[in-house]
Amino acid sequence: MTEKLSPTTDFESVSQQAQQGVMLSPSPISLEETQDSIAEIIEAYPKKVARKRSKHIVVRDPSIPEQEINANARTTPGIITQRGCAFAGCKGVVVGPFGDCVHIVHGPIGCSYYSWLTRRNQFKPREDGKDFLHYCFSTDLNEHDVVFGGVNKLKQAVQEAYDIFQPKSITIHSTCPVGLIGDDIQGAAREMTQKLGLPVVAFNCEGYKGVSQSAGHHIANNGFFQHWIGNDTETEEIEGFTVNLMGEYNIGGDSWEIERVLEKCGIKVVSTFSGDASYDDAIKAHLAKINLVMCHRSINYMANMMEEKYGTPWMKVNFIGVHAFAKSLRKIAKFFNDPALTKRVEDVIVEELAIAEAQLTQYRKRLEGKTVFLFVGGSRAHHYQELFADLGMKTIVAGYEFAHRDDYEGRQALPNIKVDADSRNIEELDVERDPERYNPPSDAEMERLRNENIMNDYKGMMPDMGEGTLLVDNISHHELDVLIKRFKPDLIGSGIKDKYVIEKFGVPCKQLHNYDYGGPFAGFRGAVNFAKDVDLRVNSPTWQYIKAPWD
Ligand code: SF4
Known part of the structure; x- marks a missing residue:
């Protein structure tokens, strides 16, 4: 069968049109209901907070050429946010997955322990067999170190990691207390690089930097760019x-x-x-x-x-x-x-x-017309709308945790x-x-x-959302509660902080940070895995028996 198909067959164009149709179709929720829901959300806030939050909640209107949304702003203290800290963005997301390197967390043990292996990023060791992904390295700073400084302990930890594991590179990640006591981790990294003859790279990714994990991504990008990229000076070209x-x-x-x-x-x-x-x-x-x-x-x-x-x-x-x-x-x-x-x-x-x-056809039959909320990442809430649309499922509310305006509106907003x-x-x-x-x-x-028109550009999430759909940046638990009760989605794609709150409402939640226990969900085979997983959740009869403890 596969040989007979060509890219211009009806089969592909019809399914693609259907997918785009789902994405760009208007929201099935009436505009009045959407506006009422926003009013209910905002009314609960003090005046100043209400003013701030209303700029992060936007009803999609494709007739407005450059519709704006506020993003990458501080979360109001007291509001329960989904966000992580700069340390999570740097070590947890961008640097941590390098499996043949040792990543040392310089700080008290908590930050390290609670971020240990939670992302489910996979690694296959190369020929040299080096694989440290499953270890948790920390200087385990205590009161004495906070008072007298932790640099010596850090250098000792780097030496120890080198002696025992011989990694390709060692990275150091500072957490909040280290920023406060001012340990010179950059100086320590320079000294140990010279001493050991391998790159020791320090990231000043104290959790309080920036407004979310997004700051940590930027810090990680800077560190890699300065200290790793281009270190191979011998290979002149890779063909192909x-x-x-x-x-x-x-x-x-x-x-x-x-x-x-x-x-x-x-x-x-x-x-x-x-x-x-x-x-x-x-x-x-x-x-x-x-x-x-x-x-x-x-x-x-x-x-x-x-x-x-x-x-x-x-x-x-x-x-x-x-x-x-x-x-x-x-x-x-x-x-x-x-x-x-x-x-x-x-x-x-x-x-x-x-x-x-x-x-996918068999799953689409069981999933078509179901509605989804997506609150994840700085790109995933956009990416996953395409996969849900492949299944005939419509994303009616979406938002990012830590994105900036260009991720919503496109780079022309920069x-x-x-x-x-x-x-x-x-x-x-x-x-x-x-x-x-x-x-x-x-x-x-x-x-x-x-x-x-294919290079160096990103149009953002907004142009792919239909009229009347709702965008909520950095959603809070209160906002989520209101929207679940009013819109009754069939599935929510979100993270661990919301998962159990959502499921206590009787709504299945698919974790799209670490995929719970599943995956891959990317690509052709991944889409089939995802469809199976979503079908099991959405069409399980279990949900109707759940009553939220607060109802
Ligand atoms: S905010 Fe600070 S203390 Fe909390 S996990 Fe992040 S680095 Fe650690």
């Missing part, structure tokens, strides 16, 4: 259609499914930031021809800096959802502009889509975003061209790519 996967964290094995399909197409992944990530791959990242940006929020800094220094262009992709994956593969083929590659990509899409569709004191707290690096290794596509190529 080479890419880096940026902002893909291999939760539940996502990047393995993405790589499986890319490899089948003939596209080689040089490095991934930071799913199944290894130091030896990361230091070659500057040799890839393009950066494929999945999570725009957590990695766009690195993509921009690499373009300035090495001339590596970047492209926004989404590998979540079968049609989104097909679209992204075609964008990559357009970038390389090679007829044989384009043909191979089309063949792979036809083959993979046919297999996936055959299985010049209008005010840089406040919290953002200024995170260093913007001055980046210069590498005199020898700056290697952008030719002017003619860049012109072609600009005309194709």
